[in-house]
Amino acid sequence: FCFLTSKFSADMVEQLLTLAQDWGVQVTDESFARHLDSNDPLHSFRQRFHVPLVKDIPKSDLGLVNGEEQCVYMAGNSLGLQPKKVKVYLEEELDKWAKLAVHGHFDGARPWVYFDEIISSSMASIVGAKENEVALMNGLTVNLHLLLLAFYKPTAKRNKILLEEKAFPSDYFVIASQIEMHNLDPTSCMLLVTPREGEQTLRREDLLSTIEREGDTIAVILLSGVQYLTGQLFDMASITHAGHNMGCVVGFDLAHAVGNVELSLHEWGVDFACWCSYKYLNSGAGGVAGAFVHEKCMHSVKPVLIGWWGNDRENRFTMENKLKLIPGVRGFRLSNPSIFLSCSLQASLEIFTEASMPALRKKSVQLTAYLELLLQRIINAESKEQLKRLKLKMITPTDPVQRGCQLSLQIPMLSQPVLQELERRGAMCDIREPNILRVAPVPLYNTFGDVHRFVKLLKDSFLAVILKDQNNIP
Amino acid sequence: FCFLTSKFSADMVEQLLTLAQDWGVQVTDESFARHLDSNDPLHSFRQRFHVPLVKDIPKSDLGLVNGEEQCVYMAGNSLGLQPKKVKVYLEEELDKWAKLAVHGHFDGARPWVYFDEIISSSMASIVGAKENEVALMNGLTVNLHLLLLAFYKPTAKRNKILLEEKAFPSDYFVIASQIEMHNLDPTSCMLLVTPREGEQTLRREDLLSTIEREGDTIAVILLSGVQYLTGQLFDMASITHAGHNMGCVVGFDLAHAVGNVELSLHEWGVDFACWCSYKYLNSGAGGVAGAFVHEKCMHSVKPVLIGWWGNDRENRFTMENKLKLIPGVRGFRLSNPSIFLSCSLQASLEIFTEASMPALRKKSVQLTAYLELLLQRIINAESKEQLKRLKLKMITPTDPVQRGCQLSLQIPMLSQPVLQELERRGAMCDIREPNILRVAPVPLYNTFGDVHRFVKLLKDSFLAVILKDQNNIP
Ligand SMILES: Cc1ncc(COP(=O)(O)O)c(C=O)c1O
Ligand SMILES: Cc1ncc(COP(=O)(O)O)c(C=O)c1O
Numbered sequence: 001f002c003f004l005t006s007k008f009s010a011d012m013v014e015q016l017l018t019l020a021q022d023w024g025v026q027v028t029d030e031s032f033a034r035h036l037d038s039n040d041p042l043h044s045f046r047q048r049f050h051v052p053l054v055k056d057i058p059k060s061d062l063g064l065v066n067g068e069e070q071c072v073y074m075a076g077n078s079l080g081l082q083p084k085k086v087k088v089y090l091e092e093e094l095d096k097w098a099k100l101a102v103h104g105h106f107d108g109a110r111p112w113v114y115f116d117e118i119i120s121s122s123m124a125s126i127v128g129a130k131e132n133e134v135a136l137m138n139g140l141t142v143n144l145h146l147l148l149l150a151f152y153k154p155t156a157k158r159n160k161i162l163l164e165e166k167a168f169p170s171d172y173f174v175i176a177s178q179i180e181m182h183n184l185d186p187t188s189c190m191l192l193v194t195p196r197e198g199e200q201t202l203r204r205e206d207l208l209s210t211i212e213r214e215g216d217t218i219a220v221i222l223l224s225g226v227q228y229l230t231g232q233l234f235d236m237a238s239i240t241h242a243g244h245n246m247g248c249v250v251g252f253d254l255a256h257a258v259g260n261v262e263l264s265l266h267e268w269g270v271d272f273a274c275w276c277s278y279k280y281l282n283s284g285a286g287g288v289a290g291a292f293v294h295e296k297c298m299h300s301v302k303p304v305l306i307g308w309w310g311n312d313r314e315n316r317f318t319m320e321n322k323l324k325l326i327p328g329v330r331g332f333r334l335s336n337p338s339i340f341l342s343c344s345l346q347a348s349l350e351i352f353t354e355a356s357m358p359a360l361r362k363k364s365v366q367l368t369a370y371l372e373l374l375l376q377r378i379i380n381a382e383s384k385e386q387l388k389r390l391k392l393k394m395i396t397p398t399d400p401v402q403r404g405c406q407l408s409l410q411i412p413m414l415s416q417p418v419l420q421e422l423e424r425r426g427a428m429c430d431i432r433e434p435n436i437l438r439v440a441p442v443p444l445y446n447t448f449g450d451v452h453r454f455v456k457l458l459k460d461s462f463l464a465v466i467l468k469d470q471n472n473i474p
Numbered sequence: 475f476c477f478l479t480s481k482f483s484a485d486m487v488e489q490l491l492t493l494a495q496d497w498g499v500q501v502t503d504e505s506f507a508r509h510l511d512s513n514d515p516l517h518s519f520r521q522r523f524h525v526p527l528v529k530d531i532p533k534s535d536l537g538l539v540n541g542e543e544q545c546v547y548m549a550g551n552s553l554g555l556q557p558k559k560v561k562v563y564l565e566e567e568l569d570k571w572a573k574l575a576v577h578g579h580f581d582g583a584r585p586w587v588y589f590d591e592i593i594s595s596s597m598a599s600i601v602g603a604k605e606n607e608v609a610l611m612n613g614l615t616v617n618l619h620l621l622l623l624a625f626y627k628p629t630a631k632r633n634k635i636l637l638e639e640k641a642f643p644s645d646y647f648v649i650a651s652q653i654e655m656h657n658l659d660p661t662s663c664m665l666l667v668t669p670r671e672g673e674q675t676l677r678r679e680d681l682l683s684t685i686e687r688e689g690d691t692i693a694v695i696l697l698s699g700v701q702y703l704t705g706q707l708f709d710m711a712s713i714t715h716a717g718h719n720m721g722c723v724v725g726f727d728l729a730h731a732v733g734n735v736e737l738s739l740h741e742w743g744v745d746f747a748c749w750c751s752y753k754y755l756n757s758g759a760g761g762v763a764g765a766f767v768h769e770k771c772m773h774s775v776k777p778v779l780i781g782w783w784g785n786d787r788e789n790r791f792t793m794e795n796k797l798k799l800i801p802g803v804r805g806f807r808l809s810n811p812s813i814f815l816s817c818s819l820q821a822s823l824e825i826f827t828e829a830s831m832p833a834l835r836k837k838s839v840q841l842t843a844y845l846e847l848l849l850q851r852i853i854n855a856e857s858k859e860q861l862k863r864l865k866l867k868m869i870t871p872t873d874p875v876q877r878g879c880q881l882s883l884q885i886p887m888l889s890q891p892v893l894q895e896l897e898r899r900g901a902m903c904d905i906r907e908p909n910i911l912r913v914a915p916v917p918l919y920n921t922f923g924d925v926h927r928f929v930k931l932l933k934d935s936f937l938a939v940i941l942k943d944q945n946n947i948p
Contacts, residue, residue: 071575
């Protein structure tokens with residue numbers, strides 16, 4: 001169980017230890033968490049969200065935990081909590097639909113016909129893009145396809161797509177099916193990068209040297225910004241630079257990066273990117289996805305599949321079947337946008353605008369370092385002997401510049417029982433099969449207190465599982 | 475201004491005239507509308523919807539009409555009215571999101587992970603399909619593309635797509651861009667069918683003979699079920715039969731047909747179809763779209779673009795990048811479904827199930843015949859001389875089997891001022907450029923009283939426009 005190797009993370013720990021000393025508390029004390037929370041300038045943003053109560057979760061065991069308490073929600077990397085304003089905005093638009101019906105398309109504060117455009121400037125600033133480099137449309141997998149159709153133009157010599165071996169399944173299927181669409185063979189055209197033997201994450205230098213070595217044959221590099229399983233944050237600027245040096249197109253799936261880490265897509269020169277909004281962007285299951293096409297590609301890269309929503313707004317309703325394609329990513333839009341999905345995203349984006357990504361990231365680095373420190377001090381230190389049984393290992397990089405908020409713990413033995421014990425105690429996180437426990441303290445609504453409670457619950461869960469295992473209790 | 479030529483429509487008029495006589499009222503009297511409404515078994519369904527009030531519409535003129543009255547809503551072909559239950563269902567799922575957060579995917583009455591599947595049986599029955607022939611996903615234009623990618627396989631000899639010259643713009647762009655994707659030339663591969671010289675709608679025999687004549691070179695026939703501009707209902711059974719005889723694939727865009735006319739996609743043997751849900755299906759702007767792939771194509775036609783939602787549910791979450799593609803249309807799904815969009819559609823589909831398409835269609839035929847009759851009796855008869863100025867013409871077929879609920883009036887002169895006058899008086903319908911006024915009495919919520927009021931308002935509007943025109947008032 002190895003922690004805290006890099007310089008930067010050692011600094012973070014130093015900082016936390018100094019703070020504890022200043023306040024005259026132990027770093028593992030609950031009171032330290034309270035001090036950190038009361039010094040957190042973003043603390044009040046939690047009030048903007050609905051946090052589930054223990055008693056409402058069917059899996060929690062009210063013999064073990066007070067039902068009136070809020071859950072320790074560490075699953076914002078999977079589904080973000082609900083901003084309270086979502087309901088308000090939805091009700092406003094329901095009211096408008098009730099009162100104006102079809103006139104809602106052009107009337108009111110959110111004319112439905114360009115509601116997506118109204119919220120795209122705040123979306124753009126979260127990914128570090130210009131407003132017209134961003135579109136809100138469809139689901140993430142749909143956007144991956146639409147973008148690859150335009151950006152993946154294999155030739156005899158250059159026909160590969162570079163991706164991680166452990167890419168998210170949808171990305172994997174997207175890439176394989178795109179390759180097959182060109183009558184090419186996925187086994188030879190999918191260039192899978194894998195960690196070194198015995199390692200779990202990709203080394204930056206290995207990624208860059210693969211690009212340099214194989215770049216001639218690579219048409220598109222498509223990596224995630226933050227890896228969904230390991231929580232590793234890739235160095236998108238260097239990857240983009242290296243890819244471009246070799247003449248490759250570079251794109252990113254930002255599902256786990258958007259709203260989690262700071263992004264500068266425009267500045268980095270990324271060619272295209274897309275993301276979903278139901279994780280860190282808190283838009284609700286099946287929320288509208290985003291897409292980015294760099295300004296420099298605005299006139300050179302055109303959508304392959306076209307619909308009326310890619311047509312210039314002036315021309316769109318003349319019904320003359322004349323196409324004046326909007327340059328750039330907005331020309332990729334096919335169908336009219338959804339009122340409801342724009343409402344829920346707007347409610348969340350407003351909070352991001354107010355909190356700002358730099359401030360969120362600053363808190364996030366500290367919050368996750370605190371989680372790491374407590375895991376080490378409380379779990380690793382106090383229960384070393386018993387824990388050997390579980391063969392626990394943290395697979396997320398310890399270096400804050402190589403990760404977002406999520407820490408992933410590999411639990412080779414009894415991982416499902418651990419999750420069950422956590423859930424019985426009112427903690428919410430998840431396991432990605434076969435055995436990766438993902439824990440994501442989200443700076444927008446998670447507190448240092450949450451982290452402290454979580455680590456205690458994790459320890460209790462570990463011990464309960466080990467005890468049951470020893471006593472052969474299922 | 476020509477009406478009522480066909481046998482069937484003459485029967486309908488006969489029926490109405492007999493009813494009026496039985497009740498001892500004039501067919502043009504408002505009291506006749508009241509009688510018809512009180513004999514309408516579907517009358518109470520209007521209560522399930524929010525009908526806009528005149529005072530809430532910014533364009534209405536409270537000097538001309540009582541603000542407390544409900545609008546005459548004849549625009550359900552563009553955007554359906556809101557079922558009152560939409561808000562209830564949305565609030566239930568917001569509550570679930572607030573209380574259960576990520577557990578909502580598998581818990582509760584509508585587990586989000588298969589919420590779309592929960593409502594597809596009622597969707598399937600509206601289009602006359604088996605449940606596993608239908609998927610709810612994306613927007614309509616997106617689905618058109620996904621289906622064409624799988625069904626349009628041009629060869630040297632057979633590479634054309636047959637469509638209407640006046641196809642909806644998005645369909646037109648979809649088809650043109652699909653053809654270009656195959657490096658073919660849209661001008662030669664788009665086989666546009668046009669009405670005869672001087673006619674506005676396509677004759678069945680012309681369509682069928684074109685298919686017979688050109689069928690050898692046609693890869694896909696893609697027509698609308700009901701034409702958005704003219705309101706013409708195509709004979710989908712015969713077209714499918716004729717297309718299959720010539721070896722063509724046959725698909726339909728049902729945007730204006732679904733929830734409007736009875737459909738038997740399975741029985742007709744249609745290969746594929748898709749539709750939006752915000753018109754007659756009342757799911758709100760940007761609602762989730764539908765797609766149909768016939769059972770017989772289940773194993774022979776595979777999606778070209780693949781995502782994790784097309785993967786078998788057992789395999790989907792194992793994160794092993796192993797694909798076990800769901801056979802048929804559900805294998806075309808790419809992204810996880812939206813909670814909100816499923817809620818709004820569910821609220822509406824339940825009403826359809828209760829009312830039933832056969833009953834709705836029965837009322838619809840009578841309601842639209844009544845509209846046609848009143849247009850003839852009130853407008854054409856009473857104001858013939860003045861109306862010559864407008865060169866009015868109904869372009870929708872008079873035969874009920876060749877139309878849904880919509881009637882389209884061509885108003886070559888002063889059409890925009892006519893729409894404005896209608897709106898000032900609390901009527902809602904639309905003009906599709908340049909000059910087609912579309913009027914759609916929807917059997918689910920429109921009454922015979924609405925139709926009567928509408929025709930009176932239309933007459934008043936015509937006269938007001940003519941008067942202003944004569945007096946040079948803008
Ligand atoms: C016939 C037809 N096809 C396609 C569309 C495009 O729909 P969407 O924006 O939902 O893709 C419409 C929209 O009104 C339509 O009427
Ligand atoms: C990295 C990544 N890519 C793609 C997807 C697929 O998303 P969607 O269902 O929104 O298309 C997800 C969903 O969790 C994801 O995490």
